[in-house]
Amino acid sequence: MGKRDNRVAYMNPIAMARSRGPIQSSGPTIQDYLNRPRPTWEEVKEQLEKKKKGSKALAEFEEKMNENWKKELEKHREKLLSGSESSSKKRQRKKKEKKKSGREKTKKKKKHKKHSKKKKKKAASSSPDSP
Numbered sequence: 001m002g003k004r005d006n007r008v009a010y011m012n013p014i015a016m017a018r019s020r021g022p023i024q025s026s027g028p029t030i031q032d033y034l035n036r037p038r039p040t041w042e043e044v045k046e047q048l049e050k051k052k053k054g055s056k057a058l059a060e061f062e063e064k065m066n067e068n069w070k071k072e073l074e075k076h077r078e079k080l081l082s083g084s085e086s087s088s089k090k091r092q093r094k095k096k097e098k099k100k101s102g103r104e105k106t107k108k109k110k111k112h113k114k115h116s117k118k119k120k121k122k123a124a125s126s127s128p129d130s131p
Helices: 013-020 030-034 041-053 056-126
Strands: none
Touching: none
8 A cells, every 4th residue: 555645736826817817807997987977167066055055945944943942932931030020929938937937946946055054053963973
């Protein structure tokens, strides 16, 4: 039994590609791309002007939205102005109530201080440590 021959013949990849022939490309070639029709300078200017102007429908829509927004703002302002008069009265009432309740609290605190001083005196006099 003999050994197998594992050697492979070298194939030049460039020569192989040439033997197959030219490649069929899909899509336009560079030549086609360079020779494509292009707009003239005047046509480009016209297109730019159209973009700057924008659509009429969009302009109308924006105007309507602005008008609606202004109406909403006016309504809200009226509510705030009419409500502010009554709210100012409410604020004054709340201030008066706070003042009254604050006065009552200070009175209670004063009474509490008096009572606590008396308790301290009694505790000091009744303690056995005092002479």
